[in-house]
Amino acid sequence: xxxxxxxxxxxxxxxxxxxxxxxxxxxxxxxxxxxxxxxxxxxxxxxxxxxxxxxxxxxxxxxxxxxxxxxxxxxxxxxxxxxxxxxxxxxxxxxxxxxxxxxxxxxxxxxxxxxxxxxxxxxxxxxxxxxxxxxxxxxxxxxxxxxxxxxxxxxxxxxxxxxxxxxxxxx
Amino acid sequence: xxxxxxxxxxxxxxxxxxxxxxxxxxxxxxxxxxxxxxxxxxxxxxxxxxxxxxxxxxxxxxxxxxxxxxxxxxxxxxxxxxxxxxxxxxxxxxxxxxxxxxxxxxxxxxxxxxxxxxxxxxxxxxxxxxxxxxxxxxxxxxxxxxxxxxxxxxxxxxxxxxxxxxxxxxxxxxxxxxxxxxxxxxxxxxxxxxxxxx
Numbered sequence: 001x002x003x004x005x006x007x008x009x010x011x012x013x014x015x016x017x018x019x020x021x022x023x024x025x026x027x028x029x030x031x032x033x034x035x036x037x038x039x040x041x042x043x044x045x046x047x048x049x050x051x052x053x054x055x056x057x058x059x060x061x062x063x064x065x066x067x068x069x070x071x072x073x074x075x076x077x078x079x080x081x082x083x084x085x086x087x088x089x090x091x092x093x094x095x096x097x098x099x100x101x102x103x104x105x106x107x108x109x110x111x112x113x114x115x116x117x118x119x120x121x122x123x124x125x126x127x128x129x130x131x132x133x134x135x136x137x138x139x140x141x142x143x144x145x146x147x148x149x150x151x152x153x154x155x156x157x158x159x160x161x162x163x164x165x166x167x168x169x170x171x
Numbered sequence: 172x173x174x175x176x177x178x179x180x181x182x183x184x185x186x187x188x189x190x191x192x193x194x195x196x197x198x199x200x201x202x203x204x205x206x207x208x209x210x211x212x213x214x215x216x217x218x219x220x221x222x223x224x225x226x227x228x229x230x231x232x233x234x235x236x237x238x239x240x241x242x243x244x245x246x247x248x249x250x251x252x253x254x255x256x257x258x259x260x261x262x263x264x265x266x267x268x269x270x271x272x273x274x275x276x277x278x279x280x281x282x283x284x285x286x287x288x289x290x291x292x293x294x295x296x297x298x299x300x301x302x303x304x305x306x307x308x309x310x311x312x313x314x315x316x317x318x319x320x321x322x323x324x325x326x327x328x329x330x331x332x333x334x335x336x337x338x339x340x341x342x343x344x345x346x347x348x349x350x351x352x353x354x355x356x357x358x359x360x361x362x363x364x365x366x367x368x369x
Contacts, residue, residue, distance in 0.1 A: 005332070006330070006331040006332065008331070031331050038330070038331070040329075040330075040331065042290075045289055045290050045291075045293050045294045045297070046287060046288065046289050046290060047287065047288050047290060047329055047330070048287050049285065049286050049287065049288075049330060050286070051284075055213065056213060057211055057213060058210065058211060058213045058214035059208060059209060059210040059211065059214055060208075060209040061180050061206045061207070061208060062206065062207040062209070063180070063181065063204050063205070063206050063207075064205065064207070118181070120180035122214075123213075124213070124216075127178075127180045129180070143209060147209070154211050154212045154213050155212055156212075157210060157211060157212050
């Protein structure tokens with residue numbers, strides 16, 4: 001059986017459990033093929049694969065969190081602190097502008113990426129976190145690609161009383 | 172109609188609003204997380220009942236290799252043993268017996284359920300580059316890199332497809348290190364023979 005062709009959905013992001021284990025934590029990325037989503041956990045010299053077939057996906061959870069606001073706070077504090085220190089030392093306007101540009105870029109990038117979230121995919125046997133979908137914008141973009149493929153396999157869910165309607169369809 | 176058990180993915184507490192309604196934003200009563208939900212019909216699908224193998228009723232009927240009193244329904248795709256519906260493990264319309272399935276998973280023969288691969292190309296590149304911090308280590312690691320490249324040249328790389336460029340780079344770095352060592356040894360010999368002539 002030939003290997004399917006995969007299309008990258010997300011770049012890899014650390015599956016972090018704690019700050020201490022961050023360096024050794026596997027990096028997770030998401031790939032798409034005609035009948036499933038592939039989650040790859042790359043750690044050291046090995047890759048582990050988890051396949052989520054479109055016929056088995058029951059739900060996606062998007063849980064907004066305050067990571068963007070926290071990073072905004074940290075990066076703003078660092079920026080202001082440096083500007084104050086350099087200003088107090090009597091640095092020229094050019095130096096202050098360079099410091100502001102260097103320390104402001106991560107702040108701008110953090111805001112361009114938008115609000116943060118955690119995304120989980122649920123099948124009948126597991127609930128799996130997808131750490132590479134760490135921003136709501138990106139998660140929505142990926143879901144926009146995946147949703148039609150899942151609907152093509154499973155059909156649409158009736159807006160009113162979905163459980164009864166689905167059970168009737170099956171009978 | 173039984174309600175679908177729906178729990179918080181973070182703390183696994185049961186959510187109050189079951190069955191879920193499409194587009195709603197439930198809140199977990201324990202960790203207070205708010206979710207956006209995207210649900211699909213598979214959520215309400217009942218699990219299929221496990222197969223029940225038929226007993227052999229007529230003399231001369233083929234029986235399962237593992238259950239001698241059960242009727243065989245098909246052969247294993249890998250070993251050809253007859254299987255009953257209990258022993259039939261279907262993977263993408265191919266049928267395997269439990270032992271072939273286990274072997275296939277372990278040895279990576281069934282590509283569609285392969286769940287782990289070792290990245291030998293990354294090993295080779297690390298082996299070529301990392302010891303350069305302590306140059307004398309390359310005397311051992313450069314040949315080792317070449318061995319890994321040759322030994323695993325045909326081993327499948329990442330499942331998502333990647334070129335053998337990493338192997339080529341690792342081999343080139345290792346060859347350069349070996350050439351470097353040859354030059355060093357040659358220079359040492361020339362230096363020592365020069366001193367001996369004096």
